[in-house]
Amino acid sequence: MTSETSAQPARAPSPLEWIRRFLAAPAVGPFLALLLTMAFFSLKSDRFLQGPNLSLVLQQVMVVGVLAIGQTLVILTAGIDLSVGTVMAFGQIVMTKFAIDQGFSPLTAIALGILACVAFGVLNGALVTGVRLPAFIVTLGTLNIAFALTHIVSKDLTYPPGTSGASTLPSQLLFFGRTFTVGHTEITYGVVLMFVLFGLAWFSLTQTAWGRHVYATGDNPEAARLTGIKTWRVLLSVYTVAGLMYGIAAWLLVSRTELGDPNAGQTTENLDSITAVVLGGTSLFGGRGTVIGTLIGAIIVGIFRNGLTLIGVEVIYQYLVTGVLVILAVAVDQLTHRRRL
Amino acid sequence: MSEPQQPILEARGLAKRYGQVVALDGVDFELYPDEIVAVIGDNGAGKSTLIKALSGALQPDEGEIRLDGKRVRFRTPGDARSAGIETVYQDLAVAPSLDIASNIFLGREARRRGPLGLALRMLAKRSMRRDAARHLQELKIGVQSMGQPVENLSGGQRQGVAVARAAKWAERVAIMDEPTAALGVKETRQVIDLILRVRERGLPVILISHDMPHVFELADRIQIMRLGKRVAVVTPQTHTMPEAVAIMTGATRGELEQALIKEGPPAELPEEDA
Ligand SMILES: Nc1ncnc2c1ncn2[C@@H]1O[C@H](COP(=O)(O)OP(=O)(O)OP(=O)(O)O)[C@@H](O)[C@H]1O
Numbered sequence: 001m002t003s004e005t006s007a008q009p010a011r012a013p014s015p016l017e018w019i020r021r022f023l024a025a026p027a028v029g030p031f032l033a034l035l036l037t038m039a040f041f042s043l044k045s046d047r048f049l050q051g052p053n054l055s056l057v058l059q060q061v062m063v064v065g066v067l068a069i070g071q072t073l074v075i076l077t078a079g080i081d082l083s084v085g086t087v088m089a090f091g092q093i094v095m096t097k098f099a100i101d102q103g104f105s106p107l108t109a110i111a112l113g114i115l116a117c118v119a120f121g122v123l124n125g126a127l128v129t130g131v132r133l134p135a136f137i138v139t140l141g142t143l144n145i146a147f148a149l150t151h152i153v154s155k156d157l158t159y160p161p162g163t164s165g166a167s168t169l170p171s172q173l174l175f176f177g178r179t180f181t182v183g184h185t186e187i188t189y190g191v192v193l194m195f196v197l198f199g200l201a202w203f204s205l206t207q208t209a210w211g212r213h214v215y216a217t218g219d220n221p222e223a224a225r226l227t228g229i230k231t232w233r234v235l236l237s238v239y240t241v242a243g244l245m246y247g248i249a250a251w252l253l254v255s256r257t258e259l260g261d262p263n264a265g266q267t268t269e270n271l272d273s274i275t276a277v278v279l280g281g282t283s284l285f286g287g288r289g290t291v292i293g294t295l296i297g298a299i300i301v302g303i304f305r306n307g308l309t310l311i312g313v314e315v316i317y318q319y320l321v322t323g324v325l326v327i328l329a330v331a332v333d334q335l336t337h338r339r340r341l
Numbered sequence: 342m343s344e345p346q347q348p349i350l351e352a353r354g355l356a357k358r359y360g361q362v363v364a365l366d367g368v369d370f371e372l373y374p375d376e377i378v379a380v381i382g383d384n385g386a387g388k389s390t391l392i393k394a395l396s397g398a399l400q401p402d403e404g405e406i407r408l409d410g411k412r413v414r415f416r417t418p419g420d421a422r423s424a425g426i427e428t429v430y431q432d433l434a435v436a437p438s439l440d441i442a443s444n445i446f447l448g449r450e451a452r453r454r455g456p457l458g459l460a461l462r463m464l465a466k467r468s469m470r471r472d473a474a475r476h477l478q479e480l481k482i483g484v485q486s487m488g489q490p491v492e493n494l495s496g497g498q499r500q501g502v503a504v505a506r507a508a509k510w511a512e513r514v515a516i517m518d519e520p521t522a523a524l525g526v527k528e529t530r531q532v533i534d535l536i537l538r539v540r541e542r543g544l545p546v547i548l549i550s551h552d553m554p555h556v557f558e559l560a561d562r563i564q565i566m567r568l569g570k571r572v573a574v575v576t577p578q579t580h581t582m583p584e585a586v587a588i589m590t591g592a593t594r595g596e597l598e599q600a601l602i603k604e605g606p607p608a609e610l611p612e613e614d615a
């Protein structure tokens with residue numbers, strides 16, 4: 001992606017220029033931040049760098065990672081989606097309740113859960129494009145609607161009812177929590193799915209016209225419109241695909257936790273998905289960013305949560321740290337991107 | 342009303358209001374084959390609003406637009422682009438974070454041949470870059486690499502990219518709203534040469550500019566606007582620069598203007614041999 005055909009033979013850049021270019025390349029900053037984070041925690045804890053722990057980190061990252069794909073798309077269009085977590089929670093309740101209570105076949109239940117999330121995406125997109133409301137307000141509204149629906153539909157119960165023990169959920173709902181081994185490392189199917197989805201998102205954003213239109217719409221919506229791009233269609237597609245991602249994330253969450261929990265996804269996932277995107281170098285102003293950066297950002301967030309636990313930091317302080325982290329990342333974004341054309 | 346030739350693009354009675362502001366007040370316009378028409382007027386006279394109506398960027402409240410004598414309604418800028426009308430907007434309408442080639446092909450991306458393009462809808466990035474580089478070279482617009490984001494370009498280069506995009510895709514009409522506004526002397530000259538080259542290709546051009554010497558150098562006819570109205574259409578042969586400016590600012594006696602309005606467009610179009 002960085003090799004360019006020059007219209008004119010360019011002068012050979014100085015070594016300093018190479019370093020500057022390297023640092024300015026997308027995803028390099030996030031990658032260095034990732035290395036620093038890993039170095040820090042491996043110094044603090046011997047267990048951190050071991051295979052099982054790293055595989056656990058990825059397992060913890062898969063839900064937020066897939067949510068963050070949707071969040072990246074929305075933020076690239078200069079929007080923001082605050083409804084991610086509760087929409088996913090709703091999808092997760094629909095899946096588990098329909099599979100257990102209503103006697104739907106597991107795959108139908110999964111499809112219905114994903115569809116519920118897609119419907120929320122379409123609703124977000126329709127309100128943002130059709131009624132031209134700010135994404136912030138729209139998704140704050142749908143956050144509450146999804147939250148209410150989750151509790152109404154579940155009647156505040158977890159699915160399956162009762163406490164722990166072997167989950168009675170059908171195996172299809174748990175598929176992405178299963179693992180296979182390569183060498184001595186256990187790899188979760190859900191983690192593989194996450195990487196595949198990141199690959200697809202990367203392809204769509206960088207190799208197709210749709211991707212160009214997403215960037216253009218976020219960068220300068222009026223210019224995009226004037227060049228004949230149907231920006232409302234781009235926005236609607238972005239929110240719809242984002243909804244699809246939240247639905248898939250719901251499936252992954254059920255697979256990991258082996259239950260449908262009405263209280264899931266209310267605090268950490270929302271903020272973590274945004275933190276992942278911003279840490280990954282995507283600008284909240286829209287039009288700049290990469291999903292590869294988001295993947296790295298999601299892993300950084302996962303490492304923070306995992307590493308802080310490993311070195312014995314209480315959960316409540318983890319909130320504090322991630323809160324500070326997102327503000328720092330946004331501050332960097334503000335400083336680097338405030339100067340616009 | 343016997344015109345010697347049918348206009349390519351024609352507007353009748355265009356009106357556009359923004360609340361209290363009447364941006365266009367029943368404006369007529371015509372563009373004949375092979376000519377450069379300049380539209381001049383003070384700030385806020387309605388020039389940009391007029392060309393936005395012609396390019397589908399906004400919907401007039403009243404009036405009609407004809408392309409080759411046939412009534413058209415451009416609901417979106419895309420409609421006008423598909424009809425072969427390309428526009429350089431006053432604010433350039435580029436996506437700053439995208440590179441030059443992406444901007445030139447924005448909304449017109451080329452897909453790869455074969456299954457990668459058909460099934461995966463994959464972009465033909467390499468050939469678009471090559472194409473864009475060749476195109477800019479032909480137009481003598483100097484930039485280092487097609488892969489640079491447009492925001493890294495100088496104001497003049499950015500304007501060059503916007504003009505090049507319009508020149509590349511225009512098939513019937515090229516519209517340019519102050520294409521030399523941010524340019525230095527040399528770059529202005531280049532854009533002017535570019536406009537002349539576009540006309541040589543047989544494309545009629547609508548040019549909005551505040552630069553009277555250039556307007557008088559380039560234009561075959563000059564439409565003068567004031568307060569949302571067309572007050573006159575003159576030619577460099579019939580009017581001097583001070584006269585045109587006087588009409589534009591409304592400084593001359595009312596009779597002169599009235600006479601000019603009644604006269605309307607000249608019955609005889611200047612002969613073209615480029
Ligand atoms: N979107 C809008 N909303 C409200 N008023 C507008 C809008 N667009 C244009 N106007 C008003 O319409 C009038 C004509 O504006 P227009 O941009 O067409 O002028 P112009 O002749 O292009 O001026 P300039 O030489 O400064 O570019 C102005 O009074 C302007 O304030």
Ligand SMILES: [Mg+2]
Pocket residue numbers: 388389390431518
């Ligand atoms: Mg204007």
